[in-house]
Amino acid sequence: MTSLKDIKAPIQEEMETFESHFRKSMKTKVPLLNIVLNYLLRRKGKQMRPMFVFLTSKMFGEVNNSTYTAASLIELLHTATLIHDDVVDESYKRRGHFSINALWKSKVSVLVGDYLLSKGLLLSVENKEFEMLEIVSEAVKQMSEGELLQIKKSRKIFINEEDYFEIISKKTASLIASCTACGTRSVSTDPELIHKMKQFGEKVGLAFQIKDDLLDYQRTNKIGKPTGNDIKEKKVTLPLIYAFKNAGKDEGKKLKKIFGKSKKKHAEVQKVIKFVEENNGISDAQKKMNEIKEEAIALLNSFPQNEATKSLIRLVNFTTERNK
Secondary structure, eight states, X not given: OOOHHHHHGGGHHHHHHHHHHHHHHTOOSOHHHHHHHHHHHHTOOOOXXXXXXXXXXXXXXXXXXXXXXXXXXXXXXXXXXXXXXXXXXXXXXXXXXXXXXXXXXXXXXXXXXXHHHHHHHHHHHXXXXXXXXXHHHHHHHHHHHHXXXXXXXXXXXXXXXXXXXXXXXXXXXXXXXXXXXXXXXXXXXXXXXXXXXXXXXXXXXXXXXXHHHHHTTTOXXXXXXXXXXXXXXXXXXXXXHHHHHHXXXXXXXXXXXXXXXXXXXXXXXXXXXXXXXXXXXXXXXXXXXXXXXXXXXXXXXXXXOOHHHHHHHHHHHHHHHOOO
């Protein structure tokens, strides 16, 4: 599998410049806020969303000030939504480290998230990037709708494939779509081109989330057993939906009873995982993910090929081949 370092090669300089600008933009005169923001910056993730912005812009032109604004805006809003998500989910871990919610509790978490959202809005207004602000604001709206939709649907215990795709389209795909739309907008005013690249981002986002959901059935703990965190939290994802579709009625009923329990024993979690494996839930979800990924790559292949396009295709492949 291609490494992120290789994928970053055509935009290495731009990513380094972006990181420096982003760190400066996060400085404040409020001591507590600085402590929390520094903690966040030290635990940054793969920065895949800025990569989508820069690679997309390089497909159609040269990286410019608008591109840096787009990358910063999206990273600010993405970070804000992650902090708010941890409050909503009452989560105390993020990427293997303590979340802001765990260390500073919900009041500070919500306020820091709000601060980052306002920084993103101000950044757009100061640089007169109103179209980008509209694209990203629409994504944030959809993410909120997706979260609320998931909460509503989870009361039923079980959701269908249509519900699942509506939720992940809003919660995950909308933000990646805004990355590719804003990256394109930073170098082009062609509405058809921006729309086409937004569609590309939506497809990548769907494939990305299906991979995340598959990993929950494949990540292992110290003794080599899948962790099944989504199962423990009664989160219905595509592998489980397909397994229930493929299974017999009686077998499905028994598993629904186990899955619906608020607290599950380790053996019960493993039983659900085995059920998903034996009823082709994992293989069918992988097949669906690859179909969507190929649709995304087909969109890219309709454009003239350059180094940025090739790296973007490698990044798409990375999203579905990663193991964490």
